[in-house]
Amino acid sequence: MLSVQQAEQIIANSVHPLNPERDIEIVDLLGASGRILAQEITSQLDFPHWDNSAMDGYAVRHTDVAGCNAENPAILEIIAEIPAGKAPQKSILPGQAARIFTGAMMPAGADTVVMQEVTQREGNSVTILSEPAPQAFVRYKGSFSQAGTPLLSPGISIGATEIAVLASAQCTQIPVYRRPVVAILSTGDELVTPDQPLKPGQLVDSNQYALATLVTQAGAIPQMLGIIPDDPEQLKNAISQALESADIVISSGGVSVGDYDFVEQILSSLGGEIHFRAIAVKPGKPLTFASFNSGNERSPILYFGLPGNPVSSLVTFWRFVQPAIKKMSGISDFWQPIFVQAKTQHNLKSDGKKESYFWGKLLLVNGEYEFTLAGGSQSSGNLINLAQTNGLAVLPVGKTLVNVGDLVQVLQVR
Ligand SMILES: Nc1nc2c(c(=O)[nH]1)N[C@H]1C(S)=C(S)[C@@H](COP(=O)(O)OP(=O)(O)OC[C@H]3O[C@@H](n4cnc5c(N)ncnc54)[C@H](O)[C@@H]3O)O[C@H]1N2
Ligand code: MOO
Numbered sequence: 001m002l003s004v005q006q007a008e009q010i011i012a013n014s015v016h017p018l019n020p021e022r023d024i025e026i027v028d029l030l031g032a033s034g035r036i037l038a039q040e041i042t043s044q045l046d047f048p049h050w051d052n053s054a055m056d057g058y059a060v061r062h063t064d065v066a067g068c069n070a071e072n073p074a075i076l077e078i079i080a081e082i083p084a085g086k087a088p089q090k091s092i093l094p095g096q097a098a099r100i101f102t103g104a105m106m107p108a109g110a111d112t113v114v115m116q117e118v119t120q121r122e123g124n125s126v127t128i129l130s131e132p133a134p135q136a137f138v139r140y141k142g143s144f145s146q147a148g149t150p151l152l153s154p155g156i157s158i159g160a161t162e163i164a165v166l167a168s169a170q171c172t173q174i175p176v177y178r179r180p181v182v183a184i185l186s187t188g189d190e191l192v193t194p195d196q197p198l199k200p201g202q203l204v205d206s207n208q209y210a211l212a213t214l215v216t217q218a219g220a221i222p223q224m225l226g227i228i229p230d231d232p233e234q235l236k237n238a239i240s241q242a243l244e245s246a247d248i249v250i251s252s253g254g255v256s257v258g259d260y261d262f263v264e265q266i267l268s269s270l271g272g273e274i275h276f277r278a279i280a281v282k283p284g285k286p287l288t289f290a291s292f293n294s295g296n297e298r299s300p301i302l303y304f305g306l307p308g309n310p311v312s313s314l315v316t317f318w319r320f321v322q323p324a325i326k327k328m329s330g331i332s333d334f335w336q337p338i339f340v341q342a343k344t345q346h347n348l349k350s351d352g353k354k355e356s357y358f359w360g361k362l363l364l365v366n367g368e369y370e371f372t373l374a375g376g377s378q379s380s381g382n383l384i385n386l387a388q389t390n391g392l393a394v395l396p397v398g399k400t401l402v403n404v405g406d407l408v409q410v411l412q413v414r
């Protein structure tokens with residue numbers, strides 16, 4: 001059977017990131033939050049835009065205050081007052097100073113700011129009681145970034161700090177990648193929507209809602225196609241409809257070896273290339289991955305047939321689908337799953353034949369991660385104790401036991 005790492009590689013090789021020319025949208029500043037930048041941002045502005053003061057105080061010529069102290073102060077004539085937002089009108093000549101405030105433009109002639117706390121003011125003169133360092137408290141034009149220098153690179157995720165840079169650069173129409181569209185369908189005759197009363201043998205379709213939530217969190221647009229019965233004709237129609245409009249299609253259920261598991265045969269009959277239909281992972285063994293060449297300008301459409309068991313479908317989503325969505329979305333870094341090392345608070349046991357995932361809580365305790373196994377059943381059919389978990393501890397193939405207090409790799413989820 002294929003290893004998790006082989007499956008991961010096959011998926012990564014099949015993902016085509018969105019096209020930075022074709023797959024872009026223009027959004028406004030606040031609309032850029034959480035989006036992926038598609039083009040480099042430069043500015044014709046220097047940062048700071050002009051020499052300005054970092055303190056409330058006095059703009060002086062350093063040569064006028066060199067060597068001064070409380071016993072031997074420098075006394076200067078104040079010839080101007082420069083608040084923030086006003087251009088200075090006068091140059092500072094020897095023996096002169098300007099009253100200046102934080103953020104205000106430095107006047108010509110001055111090269112240093114003396115903070116107000118080491119001065120005494122009397123009418124139009126100021127006494128400097130302590131020598132400042134040359135150029136103290138001046139933020140020089142272009143010293144943070146010069147005009148024409150790239151400010152933001154394509155492929156980054158846009159958050160508050162990037163929005164601050166875009167606003168400062170007066171960039172209000174921002175080219176971002178469109179969000180990938182991910183179609184989601186649930187298969188199973190036993191499934192009903194959450195608002196329907198249950199008849200014997202029926203079960204609520206929880207996967208569709210959990211997967212739609214995770215798709216949104218991954219930065220894509222979920223297209224919920226509902227519950228499709230275990231009927232080859234209806235399933236075929238639903239999947240071919242999903243392939244029309246989506247970049248990625250996710251189904252849950254119908255990928256095992258039962259008489260009502262039709263997903264693989266339908267993918268083949270629709271011309272999909274099946275890359276694998278089982279991997280050595282627990283839970284999630286029957287994960288099925290296929291791609292469809294759309295023939296035209298579009299990149300291949302990826303199909304993930306997730307196992308129906310609720311935990312299996314979420315574990316395989318976190319481990320395999322989420323990185324694929326992120327890589328497709330145009331992000332250049334940080335699309336890979338994040339693993340941390342944690343000290344386990346419980347023994348973790350596996351038969352060593354498959355890479356095994358255990359769900360629980362990852363907590364930072366005194367700067368070190370601890371993993372606490374979720375209480376109750378670790379059955380892939382038990383979604384109840386998956387709530388409020390945020391980590392999946394991983395035992396690789398060949399590892400049958402991790403003892404309490406030993407380190408284990410944990411995949412961060414949520
Ligand atoms: N003879 C074998 N049987 C099974 C094997 C095997 O190797 N040999 N593998 C088991 C494993 S492991 C898994 S995982 C499941 C995968 O089954 P399917 O993907 O075919 O899924 P279904 O049979 O349709 O459903 C399985 C289970 O999950 C429930 N389910 C399905 N969809 C949803 C949904 N949208 N929301 C909530 N729950 C759902 C369904 O009712 C079943 O209980 O196969 C094993 N069998
Ligand atoms: O893979 Mo199944 O997911 O073990 O229940």
Ligand SMILES: [Mg+2]
Binds near residue numbers: 253254255256258261
């Ligand atoms: Mg089945």
